[in-house]
Amino acid sequence: MGNTSSMLTQYDIEEVQSHCKGIFSQREIISLYERFCILDRSGKGFILEDEFMAVPEFALNPLAQRLLRILEGVNFKEFVLLLSAFSPRASFKEKMEFIFKVYDSDGDGKVTTSDILGVLRDLSGSFLTEKQREQVVIQALDQAGFSSGCMLTYEDFVKVLVKANLKMEVEVPVD
Template identity: 65%
Template sequence: MGNTSSMLTQYDIEEVQEHCNNAFSQQEIVSLYHRFCQLDRSGGGFISGDEFLSVPEFAVNPLSERLLRMLDGLNFKEFVAFLAAFSSRTKMEQKIEFIFKVYDSDGNGKVTFDDVLNVMRDLTGSFMSEQQRQKVLMHVFEEAGYEKDSSLVLSDFTKILSNSGLKMEVEVPID
């Protein structure tokens, strides 16, 4: 599986399925493998940040810079595991863990008010003023029982988002 020019074996497919907690069917994994090979222009078995930016939907995503930190240098198995967060078969806890990693930009296991504010800046751009963003965020923190100087760990994040009706799904086209 290291070299993208090789084909996936049944064993490879099952191994990837297990690695991503069965978030994708075998047919979806084969389709994802074909897409991975298209993205891996160098043929080295890994996808670089620049190769990810060749996907128009990814390139225009306001969080693409944050996601690139998580994506750069992924092999196929890691690529599928990354995408598993967007599968309808993935449990909400795993989706929340993924989102937590996006917000935890320094990887210290904590999300601060400023971390969330930075993501809000990325998402809202010039559509909201800094004062509006801070006001909205303060309201969210207070509603959840936290203060501005709180540092949220994954369990806090889970508590806040578990009842939010979060939808985070993409469909994998089958070739």
């Protein structure tokens, strides 16, 4: 499985399926492997930044740079595990853990007001002023019982986001 030019064995498929906690079927894993091989233009068994950025949907994503921090040098098993967070079959906890990683820009296990503002800045572009973004963050934190200067642990972060009805799902074509 390390070299993308090789085909997946039944053992590989079952191992990846176990790694993603059964969220994807064997057929979906094979389809994802075919897509992974297309992305892995270097054939080294992992996807590099420029290979991710060659995907128009990814390159146009306002959070692309944050996602690259999580994705850089990802092998096939990690690729499938990452995509599993977007599945309708993924648990709420799995989705929240992924979102937390996106917000935690320095990977220290805490999300600061600055981290939240950074994501909001990436998402809103020029549609909101910096003052408006700050007001949105302060209001969201306040509604969840936190102050704007706090550092949120994963559990705190979930408390803030749980009021938002998040839908983070992507269909995985199997054809």
